[in-house]
Amino acid sequence: MIHDKKAHKYGMVIDLDKCTGCGTCAVSCMSENNVPFKEDESDKKDSITWMRVYRLTNNRPFPDTEVAFLPRPCQHCGGKGDHGHSPCVSVCPATATDYGYDTGIVSQIYTRCFGCRYCMAACPYHARYFNWWDPVWPEGMEKYLSPNVSPRMRGVVEKCSFCYHRYQLAREKAYANGSDEIPEADYQTACTTACPAGAIVFGDLNNPSHKVHQIVKPDPHPDPLNPDVVGKSRNPKVFRLLERLGTNPKVYYMSEREWVRKLGDHYLDGEWDKVKNVYGSASHE
Amino acid sequence: MKVDRRSFLGLGIGAVAGIAISPVGAKLTDDFSIWTQNWPWTPVPPDGEVSYDRTVCHLCPGACGISVRKIDGRPVKIEGLDPYPVNNGGVCLHGIAGLQYLYDPSRVKSPLKRVNNRFVPITWDEALTMVAGRLGELRSDQQPESLACITGSGQGSVPGLFKHFMAAFGSPNCLTMPDLESWLVRTAKTLHGDEYTLGFDIDNSDFILSFGAGVIDGWGSPVACIQAMGSRRQREATLIQIEPRLSNTAAGADRWIPINPGTEADLAMGMCAVLLKENLFDPVFAQGFTGGFMRFTAMVQKEYPLDKVAAVTGISASDIQKTAIAFAKAKMPVALPGKGRGEGAQNLKEFAAVHTLNCLSGNVNKQGGTFVKPMPKYLSFPDPLQDTVALKGSAAAPLAGSVQELVTRVGKSGESPVKALMVYNANPCFALNDPSGVRAAFEKIPFKVCVTSFMDETAMVSDVILPVSTFLERMEDVPSTAGLAATVVGLSKPMVKPVFNTRSPGDVVIGMARALGGDMAKSFAWDSYETCLKQVTSKIWGPLARRGHVVLSENPPVGSVETDFEFLAENPETMKPEGDLEFTLIPIDNFRVPPTVPAPSPFAIKTVSDRILKGTDMFVEINPQSAKNLKDGGFVTLTTSAGSFPVRVHFNDGIMPGVIGMVKGLGHMLDNKYVSGKGVNINALISPKIEPVSGMDAAFGIKAGISKA
Amino acid sequence: MDAALIPEGAKRCSFPKFMLGIAIVGAVLLWGVYAMLLCWFKGLNQTNMNDYYGFALWIWADLAVIAVGGGAFFTGLLKYIFKIDELKNIINFAVIIGFICYSSALLILAIDIGQPLRGWFIFWHANVHSMLTEVAFCLSCYFAVLTIEFIPNILENRQLNKVPFFHHLAHNMHGVMAIFAATGAFLSFFHQGSLGGVAGVMYGRPFAFREGLLIWPWSFFLFTWSAAAFGPCFTLLVTRITETVTGKKLVKDNVVHLLAKISGWMIFTYMIAKIIDTWYWAYYTAPGLGFELSHFYTSNGFYGYWILVAEVIVCGVIPGLLLINKSTRENPTFRLIAIVLAVIGVCINRWVMVLQIMAVPVMPFDTWALYIPSWQEVATTILPVAYGIILIAVAYRYLPVFPQELELNRLPEARES
C-alpha cells in the first residue's frame, strides 16, 4: 500500500513576518507530545523543546535594529537529492530513526534508541534532544499526559515528529469513513493549529491543492548549481535553513525582509547578491 | 568410583548443553531486551475515548474560548475554540499550559489557617466559621467599613458577589487591581462620564498608532490582538509603535519610534496640538465636545509646541508632525494607550491624551475605530439587604481610590484603619510596586482572608486561605474586557472534578455570607453559586448556557459622544520616572511571562529566553552604547531608590541608550520549584508614585544606576 | 612472595613495593569506577554534555585510544604479514597496549550511551548505513582478535605454562597468529576508517564533512593512515616509559629505530595527505557550502588557527621529519620529542574531529558552544589510564612480555626495580 500510492510529503511553511515570537507553538508542542520539564530550563542546551523559537537580529546598532523570530521544529530532511538519507537517519546505528517514504516524516523510536547521540551530532539544526534526566512530573501532573505519544525514558533521543500521531489518527478516521484520502484539515500539527498569528501552514508538499504547496511551489528539479538540493521554492520570499548543505528540509520559511532571508544560510562575500533573486531551480535553466 | 575433575566437567557441559537447546536463551534474550525498553517508572498514559469539551479561559482578561481534549473524561490538551468571537481558534501558551495549573505544586489543597506562622489544614466549616467570627466582630463593633476587599478584575458575577457582599456587610472599600480595563474605565469616565468603557477595533483599523501598547506582547485580549496583527499586512494597515525599546510589537511594526521613557503623554499632547493647529480634527464628532475644548486647544498650543515636545520626547519635530498628520489623514485610525500589557502602574494623563487623539480623529464608534461603549450590564444583582450597621458603614468615605493608595494609607498609619482584608484572584504582595512595603502594610491588618487557588505571595501573609477551584474546575461567567470592540461573555464550565478540596469562589462568598448569618445570609439566599449565576445572568442565561457565549451589544454604539476636556485642559503634571540616577529602568512585558495571577506555569517558564533568565539570575537589557565598561552577560548591581539587586546585563541594540529594561513577572517566591526563586521582581525596584488626579500608582519606571558587581 | 609467578631469570621489585604502586594507581581506578557507577545509575546528567555536545570528552577519548592503540594492528601487520622479524621483540607489548586501548574504548562506549543495557541493539538491530555500526562490529571483532593475540603471552606465564594443555595451546596459537594478525589488520583498516567516517559523513556539519571515495569520506582513509602512523609512536612511548619506570632496557635500539623509522615515514606521508585534505576542504568543500575558513577558527574563546598549526605542523610534520632523519631518529632525546609530539598530534586531530565539530555554529544565527567536562567525565576518562597502568604492571611482572629483557639485562644487575 505504501508503494502503489502516490507518496505524501508533509511539510511546513512558516511566515516569519507573522510570527510574533509568543512561544505558543512551543508550549502547544510540549503539551501535545508529553514533553517533560525540569526545575531549571534556562540552560537551553539541555532543555527539550521540539519546537524552539530563535531570535534573529540584523545586528545593526540603535535605532536601525530589527528583530525577527524563527520557530524551528525538526526539519524532516529528505537528505541529499531528497532520497531519504537524512543526516540523522543515515547515521543511527540501531535503526531507531527512519525516513518514512510514504510521508516524508523522520521518525524516532524511543524504545529502540540506546542513546549514542550520533544523530544529534549529525543534525545541524539542533532539532534533536537527549533525555539527560528521567522525566518526572510533579505529583498528579502525569494525569494530563496524552496516550497518543509515549513518554520517554532517560537516555534516549527525541524530536519533533510533525505530530505523527495526528496523522495516525487522521488515517484511522479516513479508514473508518471508507476513504483513502486524508483531508488537509484532518492532519495538522499542534503548533500549526495553536499559532495565534496563523504563521504556520502545514500540509502535503506533493499535493497542489494544499495551501503549503501553493505557497512554497516546490521545484521538483534538482538545483543545477547544486544537484543535492531538490525542492527549492519558486516563491522568491521563501527559503529553507542551510539549504546549501543539501539536507533538503521540509520546513520552509517566508519573509519579505531580505536580511531575514539571508540569515537562512551562509554566503561568501558577494554571493548573496548573485543568488538573492534566483529562486526555484528551473527558473535559471 | 571416584568423583573427579572429569565428572564435574561432564556436569558442567551437560548443564550448558541442556540449557542451550532449551528455549531459555532465546526467550530470556528477547525478554531482557523488552525489559530494558519498558522501565516501570516511565508513565503509561491510559488510552480511551476521545472527547472535546468547550469552555472559556480566565487566565487573563482576554477570555478566549478553549476546547479541552479529554481521554475517557481526563483532560489531556487545551486548544483554541473555533469558532469563538474572541479568538477564533487561536490560543496562547498560557491557555495551553492551563492543565499544568490543575496539578500545580503550589496549589492550595484544602482550607488553611495560620498558626504560629505555619499553615494548618482545616475543614471548610471551620474555615468559614472562623472567617465569619472575625468579620462578625467588625459588624458588632459597628465598624464594618474597616473591612476591605481587593479583587483581580472588577467584571463578572464573582467580583459582583464580592461587591454584593461588601455592600451587605457595610463597607465601601472594595477595590480592584489596576488592569487595563480599569484604566480604560477611568479614561472613559474622565472624558465621557460614568458608565463607559473603551474598546478598539484594531481588526479593521487601517492605522494603528500605539503608544507603547504591546499589541502582540500581551496587551488587551492577547490572542485577538495577535490575530489582528497577523492579518494586518494583508489589510495594508499601518502599525506605528512608539516606545523606548524594540519590543516584539515594535519589531513587527511598520515603524518603530523610540521615545524617552515616561514622555508618551507629552507626545500625545503634542500631537493633539498639531492636529488642532492644522485643523485636522473631525468637525462632526467635535460637536460633542463640551467643557474645556477651547481651553484645551489654547493650552496645548501654548504648552506643547513641536520643538518643546521634540526635546522632551527625543523624537524629531518632523517625525511628530508627520506621524500626527498621517494619523489624522488615515481612514480608520486608532491610537492605543497602555504601555506593555496596559496594566499595573500607568497614568491617566497619558491614557486621556492618547484617547483625545482618537476623539479628535472622529473615528469613534465606527468600524475600525475606537468604541466608547456603555459598561456591560448583563448582570442584575438584587439589592442587598442592608441593616443599620451596613447602611452606616456604606455611607462612610472610602479609604482609598486604588489598591496602591489603600496600601500606602495602611502603611503610613499607626494603627491600620483596615481591620480585615479579603483578597480574591489578586496577588498585591507581588504585583504592586514595592511589594515589601505592601507586605509590611498587610502585616498591620489584623485579619486577612485570601481566596485563591495558589499559595502565592499574598496567600503566604494571610491568616486564612480559602482555596478555590481553577478555571477548569468551575462554572463561571467570563466577560471579555481588555479593550475589545465588543464585549463577549463566555460561560466557563468544569472540565474535570476539582482535583483538591476546593470550591468555586462564588460558593465561597455565599458560604461566608451564610456563616455570618442575619441579613448577610438573607442577601445571599442562593443555595449555590450556580443558582446565583443563573439568576443574576438571567438576561442572557438562555443563550449563554446554550451557545457557551453571548456577544453583548452586537450593534456598537453609534454617533457622537460627549467629550469633556476639563481634565486635560488643566494640563496635569506628566508622571516622569522618579529620581536623579543616570539610567531609566522600565518594566518589559514579555508575552511568555504572565505578570500577575497566576504565576507562570512550568511550560511558560521553560520558554523564557536564556537572555532573560539563566539559572536564577535575572538579566536586564541595556544598549551597548551606554554600557561603558560593562560586559555582555556580566554581573552588575542595579540600584534604584527602592532597592538594589544583583543582575546580569544583556546587550540589546534594540533598547534606547540610557534605558534599562527588565522583564516583569519573574522573581516569584512560591512553593513551586519550577517557577519560584527565578530572577528578580522588578516591582521591588520601583517605589510607587501616586498620580494626584487619579489616585493611581503611576510609577511605570524609575531612575536607576548600574555598576559592576 | 610471588616469586613463582615471575618469569624465570627476570628481576622484579619486591612484592610489597609492587602492591604499593598498584594501590596508588588502584585508588585512581576506584575513583573512576565510582564516577562510572554514578553515570550508570544516575544517568548522563552527571556529565557536562548537552544537546550541542552529544559527543564530547568520552568520544574523543575513544577515538584517541583507538588511534594510539593502532600500534597493535600495524606492528602485527608488519611482523606477521610483511615478515619484519625484528618486530617480534616488541609485538607482545604492542598487543597488550592495543588490548588496553580497545577494552578501554569499549568500556567508555558502554558508559557513554544513554541506555547501556540496550547497547547491544547496535548489533541486534544494526543499520548497515551507519559508520557507527561498522565501528561497533569491527571494534568488537578486533577486540576479540586482540584477546586471542594476547592469550599466548598470558599462557607463557611460568605457572600456566606448566599445564601441558596451555603450553601447547600457546605454542599452536603462535603458529597461526599470522591469520589473526591479518584479520586484525583488515578489521582495523575498517574500524579506524569508520571512526574517521563518523565525522566525515556528517554532511550537515561543514566542519566535519569530507568528500570521498564511494561511501567512504576522505577522513575514513586519513584515520586509518594516521592510526597506523601514530600508533607505533605510542607503543614506543609506552615502552620508553616502562623502561624508565623499571630502570631496565627492554627493547633493543635497532628494533626501536626500525619502528620509529617506519612510523616516521607513515607520519610524513600522512601529513602530506592531511594537508591536501585540509587544503581541499578549506578551499573547495566548505566555501561551496558558503563557509569561509575563518568561520571555523574565529569569534570564540578557544578554537583558533593555532589548533590547526599545532596539529598539522608542530605535532605532525615536525615529528615526521625528526623520525625520518636518521640522526634525529637515533638520538634518544629527539626521538622522544618526536614521539611525544606525534602522540599529542593524533590526539589533537581526534579532538578537533569530535569536539570542534560540536563547537562550530552551523545555523547562521547560532553561536559557538564551548564545553568543560564534569569531574565524572574526567574520572571515567582517567579510569582506563589507571587500568592500563595496572595491566601493564601486572603483565610486565608476571609475563615474558619483552623477549630481549633477559639478554639485555644478563649482567649481574645491581639495580632493582
Place this chain on the structure above:
Amino acid sequence: MSEIENKTEHGSMDGATAGTAGDPKNDTGLGLGVIFFIVAFLICFLSGWLLFPKLLYSKHEQPFNFDHVLHVEETGDCESCHYLRDDGTFSGIPKTESCLDCHTDEPMGDTKDEAIFAAEYVAKEQEVPWYVYARQPDCVFFSHAAHINAAGMDCKSCHGPIEETRTSRPYEENRLTGYSRDIWGKNIWGIKKNPWDRMKMNDCAVCHEKETGHKGYCFQCHK
C-alpha cells in the same frame, strides 16, 4: 617464540603427564563423567522446557468468567461490543456503562459470574479490571480501522476464535517484561501454528511485507 617460552617447554614435561588421557585405570572416570553429563543435561533441558515457562509467567484469573459464546449468541457479532468509534479509533473492551445497554444491576441469568458483575461492578459503578490478552506495549500504535476497514481482515486473524470460548482463561504475565503471554505466544519456543499465536513486531512485519510489499516504516506502528 620467546626464549622464556622455549625454556618452559622443557621444564614442564613432568607436570603434563598427569593429566594425559588414556590411562586404562581411569576408565570409570569417563563413565561417571558421561553419567553426570546425561543427568545434568536432562535436568537442565527439562527445566528449560517445562519449569522455565512456569517460572517466567505469573498467572492471573480474570475478575470473573466471561462467556463469549453466550454473548455472541445474544448480539450476533463481535462489533456490537467491540466496535470502531466514529473517529475510527477502536473501543476495545466495553466499559460497564456499555454493558448496561442490556444488563442491569439485577442479573439476567443465573451464573455466578453475572452475579459478581452485577454486584461488584454495576451496583458499585465500577469498571471491570479485565486483563487484556492482546495488550500491546505503550510504544505501539495499532490501528484496528486499518486492518478491519482497509485490509478487510476479520477479528479471528489476530485474536483467534475467541468467540468460541465459554470461559476466560487465566491471563499470564511475563514477570520480566510485564507483557501478556499472548504476545510471545503460548508456545515457549515461539512456534506459530496459527496466525494469532504470536504478535511480536516481526509478526506484523512479515504479514505487512506479504500483504503490502513493505514491512512499513517505524511510525506506521510506533508512537
